[in-house]
Amino acid sequence: MALYRNRTLLALAFFQVCAGLIEVESILFGAFMSSLGATPDTLGFVLGAGYAVGVLGSILGGRLVDIVGARIVFLGSIALSIVGLVVEAFSPTWIVAAVGFFMIQFSQMSLRPSALRIIAEAFPDSMGAALGFLYTAYSGVAVAGPLLAGWLAQHYGWNAVFMGKAGLYLLAFFVLAMFIPTGGKLASLTQGENLRGWMSVFRRMPLVMLYVAAFIGAFFSYASSFLSYDPRLSASPLALAVFPSIFNLSQLVSSWPSGVLGDKAGYWKIVLGGAVIMGCAWLLFPIPSETVFLYILYLVFSIGSIMSNYIEVLAVKLSPTTGQGLSVGFLDAARFMGFSLGEIFGGMLWQYAGPSVSYLLAGLGYILAYVFLLLSYRSSKES
Template sequence: MNLKVFILAASTIAVGLVELTVGGILPEIADDLNVTLGTAGQLITVFALVYAISGPVLLTLTAKIERKRLYLLALAIFFLGNLMTYFSPGFLLVMIARVITAMSTALIVVLSLTIAAKIVEPAHRAKALGFVYMGISSSLVLGVPIGILVADHFGWRAVFLGIAMLSVLSFILIYLFLEKIPSERVEPLSVQIKSLGSIKIASAHLATMFTLAGHYTLYAYFTPFLKTTLNLNQYWISICYFLFGLSAVFGGALGGTLADRIGSRKSILLVISSFAVVLFFLPYATFSFPVFLVAMMLWGALSWSLAPPQQNYIIQIDPASSDIQQSINNSALQVGISLGSAIGGVALEHTRSVVSIAHVGAGVVVVALICGIISLTSPYRVKQAGTLKQEG
């Protein structure tokens, strides 16, 4: 695999850590800034919201800027945002810093995806996207434990200073190894938004959103699930999270490799349907801890396997607007995470059973499968070289 793809993946790890690492150190942040735990929790909510919205918008507004220059500029802003968090004396400035880092993170991640897709041969594109998603999933999975570890030894502010230093390393690597990539003509944002009126494209984004929503319906409440079904203590719960995270990290590479071998369309159907089945039967695997670990790791791998074939599929069906569609699909992923957590909470409130939320999550993934089938079977008219071409 191209060295530049690995550098892009490493860069997404560096910037991605900033999103969920806050979740593990909320009490320390709340105490230091003299706010309630609920108020501190808005640092996560606001970040996810700004991230989801700003990616497509910023990609359009910066369309005329050469891609390497834009990447370095976004990394510089990300660095300053984390320094601002480190030095902020109050909650308001920390929140402003979170908005700055959310916007720059969204742009860096989507640039990593779009650049990776351009610097490799089409036959290896899905695999390249898979490696970048390995970086994204790594940061999301490892952010909380790393944040807790660093905060315990050096204080919560040191977490953001460390992330700032990692972004400096990413800046150096991108500057040294990534060649200049010219900007491409991008349709106005209004035109790109209209593309979502296509059932084929909108359904593809919804498939991503509902798959992650189904996943987080259970994953957001994984700790009580493990305590209730397996009576695990904190030590074994930590091991489960570690193994799950390990599986999730390799899920992106799995999805990319699968798409390169059997095609993106078959991969999308295979991953979503398998994910629904595994999620539904996961509670029934708790009769044996070793059996459950196998099922759990399969669940973890599948949770991040959809993104690479889905991104590759989007590029295939609409090359002209592929950059913005990749960004929108990444935003759909973020919305799915928030939606899934909310669905899980409502289901838990009504059923009072952590086991039942696995079935609810599987049901949400079935909705994703339906959306995927609609997208794959719907025609779409794309403009190519001044003509209209019918795509199946």
């Protein structure tokens, strides 16, 4: 239990709570942009460009972690998020709001490699338990986060939403500045290892296979985005609202146990099992006609998805200490590119091939991701 009394972990958990308390998800962001006169095609362009900015943030953020240290990048990313939120709060046009959105996207993606480096340094033997605890802290408040954001927007305006979130981030910034350690010295970064070039991580075949698996898994995650077009759900808002609730509840209940199990049984078993579970869930999805069975299958998928999140731990474990930030940055970049291209492909597939083919192909895609994960595992054992 000493882990859960650690000041670094508690400070990170406090940040997770502050981040989830007022949550502006894609639907609410679309409403905000619409209020500033953005058309649907404009919104699509901004969101698509946001993916590109996120990829850049993950790679640059990861590189900076290895050069200047995780603490500086982590706190700097939070500071940039605060600036972006203030820009959005006082945006007179959608163009200015888009600039704030890009700042937030960049900072949020650069946060990830720095956070994982901090956790790896502070809890090298219990990364899974620490990550599970943080996921649970976030999901515990994020269930109601969009509701609070919507209530603030309706009664006090969008500037109250973004300034409220900026205030929470600022509070978390001061807490983190006090309790996040400086980390190890970076003198070990030599020309012979990570500073030799941006592509140094691609010399490690297990990491390359891991990136391919991450891209494939993200690419075939499109299936849940088009559930509203499934005739079995009749586009019912209430029936559709159950799906994100199932996922949030699954994250709340299973994140922590998955992390603890990963520490004891190995992260490979958790991530490989997650890929198989997700694949089987979508392969079976075309069969049921009753909504309740669709919910059960989505619950199974959600648990597998949460298990697969620990692929980030594998990226840390497979990389040299001096290249952990860049390694995680490339992993997140691969996933972000997969998400972006997968949504486009999924929309076209649903339009021209129908739901059954879309679900089946998504299931096969996760099985393919499992194959590359297995190749990564075997390659890591050989090397």
